[in-house]
Amino acid sequence: MTDGLSGFDVLVIGGGNAAMAAALSAREGGATVLVLESAPKDFRAGNSRHTRDLRCMHDAPTPVMSGAYTEDEFYKDILSVTGGKTDEKLARMTIRASTECTEWMKQYGVRFQHALGGTLQLGRTNAFFLGGGKAMMNSYYAAAEKRDIKVVYDAEVVDLDVVDGEFRSATVLIGGRTVKVSAKAVVAASGGFEANLEWLKEAWGPIADNFLIRGTPYNKGKVLKRLLALGVDSVGDAKAAHMVAIDARAPKFDGGIVTRLDCVSLGIVVNNKGERFYDEGEDFWPKRYAIWGRLVAEQPDQIGHCIIDSKAMGQFMPSVFPPLEAQSIGELAKLMMLPVDAVEATVKAYNAAVQPGTFNHETLDDCKTVGLHPEKTHWALRIDKPPFYAYGLRPGLTFTYLGVKVNERAMALMKGGGRSRNIFAAGEIMVGNVLGKGYAAGIGVTVGTVFGRIAGREAALEALNCEDRVVAKEEVAHYAAS
Amino acid sequence: MPQAELIVLPAELLAEGQHLMTVCNACRYCEGYCAVWKAMETRLVFKESDLNYLSNLCHNCGECYYSCQYAPPHEFAINPPKTLAKIRLHTYELYAWPGPLAKAFQNNGLLVSLLTVVLLTGSMAAGSLMMGGRLFEPVHDGNFYKIIPHSVMSLTFGVVGAFAAVALLIGFLRFWRNVGESYSTLANPRALLRAAKDVLTMTNLDNDGDGCSYPTQTSSESLRWLHHLTFYGFLSCFIATTLGAIYYYVLGQHGPPGYTSLPVIFGTVGGIGLIVGPIGLLILMQRRNRDIVDKSQSGMDVAFILLLVLIAVTGFLLLVLRQSAAMGALLLVHLSLVMTLFLTIPYGKFVHGIYRSGALVKWALERSRQTKSKVAA
Numbered sequence: 001m002t003d004g005l006s007g008f009d010v011l012v013i014g015g016g017n018a019a020m021a022a023a024l025s026a027r028e029g030g031a032t033v034l035v036l037e038s039a040p041k042d043f044r045a046g047n048s049r050h051t052r053d054l055r056c057m058h059d060a061p062t063p064v065m066s067g068a069y070t071e072d073e074f075y076k077d078i079l080s081v082t083g084g085k086t087d088e089k090l091a092r093m094t095i096r097a098s099t100e101c102t103e104w105m106k107q108y109g110v111r112f113q114h115a116l117g118g119t120l121q122l123g124r125t126n127a128f129f130l131g132g133g134k135a136m137m138n139s140y141y142a143a144a145e146k147r148d149i150k151v152v153y154d155a156e157v158v159d160l161d162v163v164d165g166e167f168r169s170a171t172v173l174i175g176g177r178t179v180k181v182s183a184k185a186v187v188a189a190s191g192g193f194e195a196n197l198e199w200l201k202e203a204w205g206p207i208a209d210n211f212l213i214r215g216t217p218y219n220k221g222k223v224l225k226r227l228l229a230l231g232v233d234s235v236g237d238a239k240a241a242h243m244v245a246i247d248a249r250a251p252k253f254d255g256g257i258v259t260r261l262d263c264v265s266l267g268i269v270v271n272n273k274g275e276r277f278y279d280e281g282e283d284f285w286p287k288r289y290a291i292w293g294r295l296v297a298e299q300p301d302q303i304g305h306c307i308i309d310s311k312a313m314g315q316f317m318p319s320v321f322p323p324l325e326a327q328s329i330g331e332l333a334k335l336m337m338l339p340v341d342a343v344e345a346t347v348k349a350y351n352a353a354v355q356p357g358t359f360n361h362e363t364l365d366d367c368k369t370v371g372l373h374p375e376k377t378h379w380a381l382r383i384d385k386p387p388f389y390a391y392g393l394r395p396g397l398t399f400t401y402l403g404v405k406v407n408e409r410a411m412a413l414m415k416g417g418g419r420s421r422n423i424f425a426a427g428e429i430m431v432g433n434v435l436g437k438g439y440a441a442g443i444g445v446t447v448g449t450v451f452g453r454i455a456g457r458e459a460a461l462e463a464l465n466c467e468d469r470v471v472a473k474e475e476v477a478h479y480a481a482s
Numbered sequence: 483m484p485q486a487e488l489i490v491l492p493a494e495l496l497a498e499g500q501h502l503m504t505v506c507n508a509c510r511y512c513e514g515y516c517a518v519w520k521a522m523e524t525r526l527v528f529k530e531s532d533l534n535y536l537s538n539l540c541h542n543c544g545e546c547y548y549s550c551q552y553a554p555p556h557e558f559a560i561n562p563p564k565t566l567a568k569i570r571l572h573t574y575e576l577y578a579w580p581g582p583l584a585k586a587f588q589n590n591g592l593l594v595s596l597l598t599v600v601l602l603t604g605s606m607a608a609g610s611l612m613m614g615g616r617l618f619e620p621v622h623d624g625n626f627y628k629i630i631p632h633s634v635m636s637l638t639f640g641v642v643g644a645f646a647a648v649a650l651l652i653g654f655l656r657f658w659r660n661v662g663e664s665y666s667t668l669a670n671p672r673a674l675l676r677a678a679k680d681v682l683t684m685t686n687l688d689n690d691g692d693g694c695s696y697p698t699q700t701s702s703e704s705l706r707w708l709h710h711l712t713f714y715g716f717l718s719c720f721i722a723t724t725l726g727a728i729y730y731y732v733l734g735q736h737g738p739p740g741y742t743s744l745p746v747i748f749g750t751v752g753g754i755g756l757i758v759g760p761i762g763l764l765i766l767m768q769r770r771n772r773d774i775v776d777k778s779q780s781g782m783d784v785a786f787i788l789l790l791v792l793i794a795v796t797g798f799l800l801l802v803l804r805q806s807a808a809m810g811a812l813l814l815v816h817l818s819l820v821m822t823l824f825l826t827i828p829y830g831k832f833v834h835g836i837y838r839s840g841a842l843v844k845w846a847l848e849r850s851r852q853t854k855s856k857v858a859a
Binding site: 042043049050052111113114128129130131132133134135138142251254256257258259260313314317318319320 | 504505507508509510511512513514515526545546548549550551552555556557558689690692699700
């Protein structure tokens, strides 16, 4: 099985959405393609297994999205979640290319829910895969098999042979054997490094021990690390990541969507000392969701406790684990193993500061506190109707943004100018080019699909015409000059 | 109304069902598939009665399993088709009337074989006796009633048929109460109509014309079409029998119906359906992923399929050979098989149609009643 892996035109490292988009796209370009997926078949497709939708620009309703979502609105959303930490050229290119994504995916058997079927009020901006990301990836893999794309599972790339920015071969661990695999071009689509606990500790210090990894345990970032060591330029820093607050009882890896908890806005969140530390009513999901992981990570022992009362029950997407339940705040504090007096005092002070208002979870309503530090600025209702409930919150690391710097043709750029001739990158390994920080639902899959397609196409061109590529040579000169 | 014996869902299976629904309800990626997931979204808590309802709403395809990020070997080990199949079998036992016969579901295959043998031997002996040893001589006008008098045939099948109908009705009403409905909610023509459409078209296996993951991961319409052949074949044969009765009692035609008569045409069309459909379903069953099948039910499934096919085959042979010496024996074989079907209908695979239809009626009612229990701000 490990024999005959060399000699393919394009080697794709990774097995998620970006990797398979690259593989299919390279095949469209006439190249022979080998895909090396480090996970076993059951857990193939990296974090794409846990995705559900992608964000697409569209000027009019489509069969899978309602209304319109223009380039400007999309770009404004990227600016807003990243606080301006983006590359406008790449971001706008991605947005424009996103218009083609759903139709392209459909060609390979990917199915979508109807326009209004999607949950979470994203039916306008996002197209939802029927059955979610794993179903989408199953379609891709079936399409790849039909098109003679060779896929090897349990194949972990541990080293790369790169000379002067040119890829020669990869060292791959397959079933305990080390194999050297050469190809004319390579697409690195092997994800981030969120499952590499040592690397996380290096970046974050000992608090990283308390992070939960929401996705695949196979994103070790080995290819990313090797590329950066080989002189490929980087974007972002090792602490740049999408981190959300999830149920503290979630498994260390792969808990996915069911561990999310979205009751923060309906109650208060206290730390280990029983004290509030941030405005729970600041903003809507998912912007709220995207900041709370980091907020909890900053607290002692990296844990938070969300306290709600029975009024809130049924108002949020249920988590997979049942909450702690008690008839009084004191009992609840005991169950949470928090200082009872402190929690009671916090709830009492909060209840006293709540102003009268008209509760509306759909808008930034006028229910707020006055005189608290920090205030709760919306959706503030007294926590007074037993039974009371509590959920533990932990930082849930979803993906990392430290990545390979690329141009709009998905080519890896080298430190000190210039670009690699035959190394391309797509997906999480380069998403930091577009998202410096923050996150808006579905952007990861959009970047993966857009750059996967480009990387595959460019890798095929490079592999099949490496002799007479005027454009490529011009571009080498262009990047060398800039 | 007799009370159903209290058969409590085994604690382990209850826990498995609740774990399944808790994970699924927190995920909801499958909401674009069948009614199970949409019905799930209207609930926050999953009691035994909810699981009983949802398990019967499940059409047992497998689409959700292949799409599931939590399917084994993931530690959450989510396997909706298998878990729901196990709960479904339990509900069949729970609703069965009379209660003690519920055990028949466990060994339905064996029961069917035994009944066939007993009825066959019995009817052969009785037939021979009645015909004074002339059972294997041709009846030249092909008149069945010269082998078994019409009165005997209609009386025995009438009694057994009525028993089966009553047993199914009681089972249905037990289901209806168990899943939290009252008898009065049944009187909703709009819901009944909507459910009838879901039953007759099998909307839940459609996925916009792509079909579903049955028998393998690749989407296919084969389950739906083969089930249609079986279902409408059965219906067509039922219509043929009813027409036959009308010809006999109303039109006074006491001889065998002609080849171009309506009963024969409906019987022939139905018979073809009942040969092609069930055999196709059996082939699909064999090709199915073992990981998502509750193996304990294959006896029940296979027994039902074989009965339908054998009834159709012997029915055709009877039509063609009705003027030959084989007619007498064939008729007794055919009738013994039909009698076995009637007797086992309330304790075998057939009941899935009753409870799934009931679940679809409830689903139609729920769609008009409720909104999703979720809020996003």
